Structures are given as structure tokens and as C-alpha cells.
Amino acid sequence: MTVATGHSHDLDSADAIEEVLDQCADALGGRAAHAGLLYAGVDHDHQTLLDGIEARYPGLQLIGCTTHGEISSSGFAEDSVALMLLHSDRVQFRAGVGENTRTNPEAARQAVAQALDGLAEPVKLCIALPEGIGGVDADAPCTIPLGMVDALGAALGPGVPVCGGLAADQMRFEETVQFCNGRVYTDALPVLLAAGPLHVATGLASGWEPLGEAHRLTDVDGLTVRAIDGESPRDVWRRYFGVDAHTGAPNFFAVYPGEEGAAGGEAFYLSSPSRFQDDGSMVTMTPVTPGARLRFTSATRDQLLDGAAASAERARAAYPGAAPEAALVFSCASRPALLGTRVRNEAERLQEEVGGALPAVGFYTYGEICPLPSTPAPVHHVSTFVTVLIGEDE
Numbered sequence: 001m002t003v004a005t006g007h008s009h010d011l012d013s014a015d016a017i018e019e020v021l022d023q024c025a026d027a028l029g030g031r032a033a034h035a036g037l038l039y040a041g042v043d044h045d046h047q048t049l050l051d052g053i054e055a056r057y058p059g060l061q062l063i064g065c066t067t068h069g070e071i072s073s074s075g076f077a078e079d080s081v082a083l084m085l086l087h088s089d090r091v092q093f094r095a096g097v098g099e100n101t102r103t104n105p106e107a108a109r110q111a112v113a114q115a116l117d118g119l120a121e122p123v124k125l126c127i128a129l130p131e132g133i134g135g136v137d138a139d140a141p142c143t144i145p146l147g148m149v150d151a152l153g154a155a156l157g158p159g160v161p162v163c164g165g166l167a168a169d170q171m172r173f174e175e176t177v178q179f180c181n182g183r184v185y186t187d188a189l190p191v192l193l194a195a196g197p198l199h200v201a202t203g204l205a206s207g208w209e210p211l212g213e214a215h216r217l218t219d220v221d222g223l224t225v226r227a228i229d230g231e232s233p234r235d236v237w238r239r240y241f242g243v244d245a246h247t248g249a250p251n252f253f254a255v256y257p258g259e260e261g262a263a264g265g266e267a268f269y270l271s272s273p274s275r276f277q278d279d280g281s282m283v284t285m286t287p288v289t290p291g292a293r294l295r296f297t298s299a300t301r302d303q304l305l306d307g308a309a310a311s312a313e314r315a316r317a318a319y320p321g322a323a324p325e326a327a328l329v330f331s332c333a334s335r336p337a338l339l340g341t342r343v344r345n346e347a348e349r350l351q352e353e354v355g356g357a358l359p360a361v362g363f364y365t366y367g368e369i370c371p372l373p374s375t376p377a378p379v380h381h382v383s384t385f386v387t388v389l390i391g392e393d394e
Contacts, residue, residue, distance in 0.1 A: 001392040002087040003326040003359040004028045007072040009080045013045040016081040017052035024085045025056075027359070033057045033085040035093035035192060037127070037328070038064030038179055039363040041079035042169045046177055046184045049081060054182045057085070061095040063190035064179040065129040065167035067363035068333035069343070073351070076344045078170070084326065084361035090392060091196045094119050097180040098189040101131050101145055108151035111191045121196035123160050125390065127328065128152055130189040132166030132176050132366030144380070146222055146287060148189070149369055153378045161202055162378035163388045164191075165330035165365030176366075197393035201324070203315030204370050206270055206384045207307025210254045210295035212240070217255075220290040223274070225282040228294065232280030237273070240296055252383050253296050257289040258374060267372040269381050270297070286367060286380045301339055308346040308385040312353035314373075315387040324389035327354050329362025332383045336364060350387065 004027030006020030024033070036057070040049055046066070053060060070082040086093065096114030098107030116123070130144050144166060152162045167176035180190035194200075215236065219227035228236045241251060254268040274283045288294075299307075308331070316324070329350060336343040350360065368381040370388075 001091060001325045002028055002031050004085045005073050005083065005359045005361050007070070007074045007077065007080060007082045009077055011079060013048040014052065016044070017049045020081055020083045021052060021056050024083060028085060028087060031087040033060055033087055035086045036060050036062035037084045037192070037361055038062060039067050039070045039082045039361065040064070041070070041081070042066040042172070042177065043079060044081060046179065050179060050182050050184065061093045061192065062179065062181060063095050063127065063129055063192045065190070066169055066177045067365070068168040068170050069336060069364040071329050071331070071347050071360065071362040073358070073360045076347045082361050082363070084359065086326070088392060091194055091198045092119050092121055093192060093194055095181050095190060095192050097178070097185060097191070099185065099187065101148065101187055101189050102134060105145070105147070107189050108148050109155045111189045112152065112155035115191050115193040119193060119195045123156060123193050123195045124198040125194040125200045126152065126156055126160055126162045127192045128162055128164035128189065128369055129178060130166055131178065131187045132168055133173055144367070149378050149380050152191070158376045161200055161371055161376070162369060163202060163328070163330065163386060164369045165363065166367040168333050168364060168366045171333065194390070199319060199321040199324070199391050199393050201315045201319035201389045202370055203311045203313065203318065203387045204381065204384055205307040205310035205314065207304040208252055208254065208270060208297035208299045208383065209303060210268070210297050212296060214256070214293045214295050217288055217290060217292050217294055220288060223284050223287060225284060225288065233282035234276045234280040237276070237282070251296065253294050255288050256293040267374045269372060269379050270383050272382055285382055301342055304335060304339055305342065305345050305349055309349040309353050311385040311387045312350045315389045316354055319389050321391050321394060323391065324354065324358065325391035326389070327358050327360035328388040328390065329360060330365050330368045330370070330386040331362065332368060333364045333366055334383045335385070346385065354387070354389065
């Protein structure tokens with residue numbers, strides 16, 4: 001497999017896409033590009049970007065989206081254009097898209113069915129970049145329709161890891177944009193499937209440290225938690241944080257979906273309150289598992305950066321081949337707000353763990369998608385750093 005990346009800070013879309021394509025062409029060395037991932041600032045002319053790619057690589061299987069910031073082998077930037085192109089004579093790539101995700105419960109199945117058409121080998125990876133705004137709750141803008149992540153997993157089967165991130169628009173919460181095979185979409189779900197002799201390893205970590213005792217989510221309805229340990233969630237919140245309502249503080253909580261307990265090294269995913277309702281129930285940013293255990297968390301900036309490094313380290317340790325050939329990265333839009341000027345260190349920590357010469361591309365999302373180590377099913381995360389390493393099976 002040959003992997004090329006390009007990254008331009010030019011605010012002129014036509015010039016930016018020519019710059020990244022020239023960078024990629026140098027790395028491809030005359031080889032054809034078979035698939036691509038494109039991430040761009042929300043103020044770019046996105047059709048101009050896609051037209052530039054199509055002019056160089058007609059029929060390229062490509063997906064992408066707008067972001068809260070772009071990551072590549074050269075580091076972090078905002079309002080930029082980052083592109084990864086992949087060439088392989090053995091691995092097959094196919095893109096598909098489902099539209100009208102907010103109202104169409106079949107969007108995930110349709111995207112997968114479209115991408116599966118023409119693939120002759122077993123699928124080894126699905127990259128999904130869904131619409132990130134307004135999926136469920138008007139007061140929780142960074143959401144996707146309930147069941148979409150589960151539907152992706154069901155359409156592909158338990159052996160296919162589903163990874164990716166929700167498209168973003170730099171915290172404006174107005175409109176995100178998705179790309180698939182030369183077209184610009186909104187309210188869509190583009191997916192890219194990779195099939196054939198491909199090694200894949202995932203790693204996720206956040207840096208958020210669980211604190212205190214474990215509680216049980218005893219009454220959950222969709223995004224609404226009605227009871228924690230049989231009590232009003234607002235009362236439990238008040239005991240921990242001394243306030244009657246969620247005030248916007250980054251109080252993420254760890255959710256342990258298994259039956260083993262909530263201690264030690266058991267895997268968890270993060271969620272967060274969106275708001276508390278008049279009856280004391282809590283509306284969450286992401287779906288949580290009914291009956292799961294919950295622990296509140298805390299993190300320093302150093303711990304968040306350690307989380308990015310741990311994500312890459314876990315993916316590298318799990319990689320089954322000799323050496324990966326590319327890194328795909330999905331980090332949460334909440335993390336730049338917490339890290340401030342140190343957000344650039346996330347990309348640096350990634351490169352330290354996977355090797356500075358490894359091609360990488362990614363973006364800051366409105367929510368991350370990745371299986372937990374303990375289960376093949378995809379999970380919707382927040383404030384988490386996801387690393388996906390890929391390479392051809394030798």
C-alpha cells in the first residue's frame with residue numbers, strides 16, 4: 001500500500017487543493033489513487049475542493065467532511081485542508097452515502113449497501129463520517145439519530161470495526177458538510193469500506209480519570225436518564241458538584257457497559273449531560289447503556305495529552321502486522337477547548353507513539369465512533385482520542 005498526505009493552510013480553496021494534491025502526487029510517485037479522505041474548514045468552497053480532486057483522480061472513492069480542526073502528519077491546523085490518498089493493488093475501497101439522516105432510519109443501511117456493491121473481498125474496516133448536528137435533541141446539538149451507530153454495526157456484521165467521527169462546523173452549530181465521490185452533502189452519512197488483505201488496529205483513550213464510587217443507571221430512555229441508583233440524577237449531580245443544574249463545566253462521566261464492575265482496567269466510554277429537566281432527569285449528549293455503571297471523571301491538560309498518547313500506543317500494540325502504513329485519527333472538539341494552545345501537542349504525541357514518518361490524517365469531531373476493546377460493536381464517544389492504524393497484510 002502507498003499512502004500520501006497533503007495539508008494546506010491556504011484560505012483560497014482552489015490554491016489549497018492544488019497544494020495538497022501536489023504534495024500527495026510526490027508521495028504517490030506516479031501511482032494511481034484508489035481512495036481518499038478529505039477534511040476541511042467549514043468556510044472553504046467545498047465543491048471547488050472536490051472538483052480539484054476529481055480533475056486529478058477521476059472516479060476516486062472519497063469521503064470527507066467539515067471539521068473543528070484538521071490533523072495530519074505535519075500537525076494541527078484550523079481552517080485548513082487535509083487530504084489522504086491511498087493506493088493498493090490488493091485492498092479494495094468503496095464509498096457510499098445515506099441521505100436525510102435525521103428523518104431516514106434506513107440511512108446507515110443504504111450507505112453500507114451502496115459501498116458494498118462491487119466489493120468481492122471480506123470487509124475489514126468501515127470509516128463513517130455522519131452529520132453531527134441536530135440528530136435527536138435541539139438542546140444537544142452534537143448528536144446523531146438514535147440507533148445510527150448500532151445500525152452501521154448491524155449492516156456490516158460483528159467482524160467489521162466501524163470507526164470515524166461526526167462532522168463539525170467549528171462550534172457554530174449551524175450546518176456541517178459531508179463529501180462523497182465528488183458531491184457535497186448535508187444531513188448525510190458517508191462511509192468508506194476497505195476490503196481484502198488489510199490489517200486494522202484501533203486504540204482509544206481520553207485521559208479522563210474515573211473518580212469516586214460507581215453508580216448504576218437504573219432508568220434510561222434514549223438520551224434521558226431518569227434515575228441513578230434509583231435517585232434523581234440532579235440530586236446525585238448536586239452531591240458531587242454542589243450545583244442544581246449542569247452549568248457547562250466539562251463533567252464527563254465514564255460508562256461501564258459490562259457486568260464486571262467499574263474498577264481497574266475495565267473499558268468504558270464517556271458521555272456528558274446536555275441539561276437537567278424540571279423533574280430532575282438528565283438528558284445526555286450520547287446514548288448510554290441501560291443498567292450500566294457510571295463514575296464521574298476528572299482530567300488535567302497533561303492527562304488529556306497522555307490520553308492521546310495512550311490511544312496511539314494501544315493501537316500500535318494491537319497492530320497485527322510488522323508495521324502500519326497509515327494512521328487515521330478522530331479527536332473530540334471538546335478537547336481543543338480544554339487544551340487551549342496545547343492542542344497542537346495531541347498530534348505531536350501521536351507521531352511520537354506511531355513514528356514520525358507514518359502518514360496520518362484526522363480531524364476534531366462532534367463525537368467519535370470506535371468499538372471498545374471488550375466488544376466488536378461500534379460505540380459513540382465524546383472527549384476521546386481514537387487512533388486507527390492500517391496496512392496491507394504481508
